[in-house]
Amino acid sequence: MHHAEEKEPQHLLEAYELMKAAFENAYEGIVITDKQGFILMMNETYAKFLRVQVNEVIGRHVTEVIENTRMHIVAQTGKAELAQVQQIRGGNMLVHRIPIIQDGQLVAVVGKVLFQDVKELYALSERVQQLEEELNYYKGELLKHAGVRYSLDDMIGNSPAMQKVKQMAKRVATSDTTVFIGGESGTGKEMLAHAIHQLSRRRLGPFVKVNCAAIPESLLESVLFGYAEGAFTGAVRGGRKGKFEMAHRGSIFLDEIGELSLPMQAKLLRVLQEKEIEPVGAVHPIKVDVRIIAASNRNLEQMVKENRFREDLYYRLNVVTITLPPLRERKEDIPELTHHLLEQLAHEIGIYAKGITPEAMECLLSYHWPGNIRELRNVLERSLHMMEGSVIQKEHLPYHFITHQSRDHHHYSLRMAIEQAERDHIQCILKITQGDREQAIRLLGISRASFYNKLKKYQLYSTY
Numbered sequence: 001m002h003h004a005e006e007k008e009p010q011h012l013l014e015a016y017e018l019m020k021a022a023f024e025n026a027y028e029g030i031v032i033t034d035k036q037g038f039i040l041m042m043n044e045t046y047a048k049f050l051r052v053q054v055n056e057v058i059g060r061h062v063t064e065v066i067e068n069t070r071m072h073i074v075a076q077t078g079k080a081e082l083a084q085v086q087q088i089r090g091g092n093m094l095v096h097r098i099p100i101i102q103d104g105q106l107v108a109v110v111g112k113v114l115f116q117d118v119k120e121l122y123a124l125s126e127r128v129q130q131l132e133e134e135l136n137y138y139k140g141e142l143l144k145h146a147g148v149r150y151s152l153d154d155m156i157g158n159s160p161a162m163q164k165v166k167q168m169a170k171r172v173a174t175s176d177t178t179v180f181i182g183g184e185s186g187t188g189k190e191m192l193a194h195a196i197h198q199l200s201r202r203r204l205g206p207f208v209k210v211n212c213a214a215i216p217e218s219l220l221e222s223v224l225f226g227y228a229e230g231a232f233t234g235a236v237r238g239g240r241k242g243k244f245e246m247a248h249r250g251s252i253f254l255d256e257i258g259e260l261s262l263p264m265q266a267k268l269l270r271v272l273q274e275k276e277i278e279p280v281g282a283v284h285p286i287k288v289d290v291r292i293i294a295a296s297n298r299n300l301e302q303m304v305k306e307n308r309f310r311e312d313l314y315y316r317l318n319v320v321t322i323t324l325p326p327l328r329e330r331k332e333d334i335p336e337l338t339h340h341l342l343e344q345l346a347h348e349i350g351i352y353a354k355g356i357t358p359e360a361m362e363c364l365l366s367y368h369w370p371g372n373i374r375e376l377r378n379v380l381e382r383s384l385h386m387m388e389g390s391v392i393q394k395e396h397l398p399y400h401f402i403t404h405q406s407r408d409h410h411h412y413s414l415r416m417a418i419e420q421a422e423r424d425h426i427q428c429i430l431k432i433t434q435g436d437r438e439q440a441i442r443l444l445g446i447s448r449a450s451f452y453n454k455l456k457k458y459q460l461y462s463t464y
C-alpha cells in the first residue's frame with residue numbers, strides 16, 4: 001500500500017477528477033456548506049434544479065439560495081437529518097443533511113436532494129408495492145400449480161404390502177422414468193403420484209394432474225397439448241398452454257389413462273417418444289421436459305389383448321409399475337387408517353370421535369372394501385354424523401356392515417339402498433324425538449307393529 005506522499009501528483013489529480021465527475025454526475029443534487037452555512041460547493045444537477053449558476057452561489061449563505069433549508073442548523077447541532085421532506089420550488093423533496101466531522105470538529109455539512117420530487121418516490125413505492133402484490137399472486141399460483149398435497153409420510157399403512165409400495169416409490173422417484181400406478185379405485189393412486197413427485201428432483205417444479213376420463217374427447221387434445229392463436233373460432237388470443245407445457249420441468253399425472261381413445265393414445269405415444277408436443281394449429285412442435293406418472297384402475301394388459309389399448313403405448317408406460325394393494329389385502333392397516341381418517345375428518349367437519357368400539361372395528365375388519373380407502377373415509381364420515389355421544393358404535397355404521405354376509409355384492413342393490421335410507425331416517429327421527437318412540441311413530445306415520453318390526457330389523461333398539 002502506498003502512502004499519499006509517495007503518490008505521483010498525477011495520481012492525485014486523477015483521483016480528484018474522478019471524485020469531481022462522481023459529484024457532478026450524481027443523480028442527486030448535492031450542496032456542501034462550511035460550518036457557518038456558507039456554500040462551498042454545489043453540483044450542476046442541484047444548480048440546474050434551483051435555476052442558479054454554480055459560480056454565483058459559491059460563498060453565499062445557504063438560506064439565501066435554498067428555501068426552507070436547515071443546513072445551517074445542522075452545522076450547529078452536528079446531528080444528521082436523514083430522509084426529511086423539504087419544500088423547494090413548489091415540490092416536496094426528500095433530503096439528507098449530513099454533518100462532516102473531522103478530528104471531532106464539524107467542518108462542513110453535505111446536503112443531498114435524493115429525488116427531484118417525492119412524487120417520484122411515491123410512484124416508486126407504488127411500483128414496488130404493485131410488484132410485491134404481483135409476486136405474491138404468482139407465488140400463490142405457483143403453489144397451486146405445483147399442486148403437491150401429499151408426501152410419502154401421509155400415506156398411512158405399514159403392512160408388508162404397503163412397505164413394498166413405499167420402497168418402490170422411493171427407488172423410482174429419483175430417476176425420470178415413467179411410472180405406471182395400478183390398483184383398484186380409492187387405493188391411493190393419486191396420493192402416491194404426489195409422493196413420487198415430492199421425492200423427485202422435480203419437487204420444486206409443477207405437478208399437473210389430468211383426469212383423462214373427465215375431459216370431453218373433443219377438448220382433450222387442446223387441454224393436453226394447448227393450441228396456437230387462431231387455431232379455431234373462439235380460441236383465446238395468443239393461444240393457450242396445454243397441460244404438458246404447464247408441467248414443464250415438473251411431473252404430469254395422467255389419471256384414468258385407460259379411458260383415452262385410440263387416436264389420443266397415438267398422440268400421447270408421440271410425446272413419449274419425441275419428448276415434444278404439437279399444440280393444435282401450431283407450426284412448430286415444442287420441446288417439453290416432463291416426467292410422466294400414469295394411473296388406471298383398469299387392467300391395461302387385458303385392454304391390450306382386446307385391442308382397446310395400444311401395445312406400444314402400454315410398454316412405454318409400463319417401464320415401472322407400482323400396484324397399490326386393495327384394502328382387503330392389508331387389513332392390518334385398517335385400525336391405523338381409521339384413527340388417521342377420524343382425525344382428519346374431525347378437522348374437516350368438526351365432529352370429533354374419541355374412539356370406536358371393538359365391535360364396530362370388527363365390522364370394519366371383516367368388510368371387503370370394494371371402494372378401498374375412499375370408501376372407508378366415506379363410511380367414517382357418515383358414522384360421525386350418525387354418532388350419539390363421542391364413540392362410534394356398530395349401530396352408527398351403514399346398514400350393510402351390520403347385515404352383510406361375506407363378499408356378496410348385495411349392498412349395491414336398490415333394495416339395500418332403500419333399506420339403508422329407511423334405517424337412516426328412523427335413526428334420525430329417534431334422535432330428534434330423543435328416543436321418544438310414541439312420538440317417532442306419529443312422525444313416521446307408520447303403525448306401531450311396523451315400527452317395532454323395523455327397530456328389530458335394523459337393530460335400532462339401543463338408539464336412545
Ligand SMILES: Nc1ncnc2c1ncn2[C@@H]1O[C@H](COP(=O)(O)OP(=O)(O)OP(=O)(O)O)[C@@H](O)[C@H]1O
Binds near residue numbers: 157184185186340374
Ligand atoms: N395410505 C393412505 N393413507 C391415508 N389416506 C389415504 C391413503 N390412501 C388413500 N387415502 C385417501 O383415500 C382417498 C382416495 O385416494 P386417491 O384419490 O389417491 O385414490 P385413487 O386410487 O387415485 O382413486 P381413483 O382410482 O378412484 O382415482 C383420498 O381421500 C386419500 O387421501
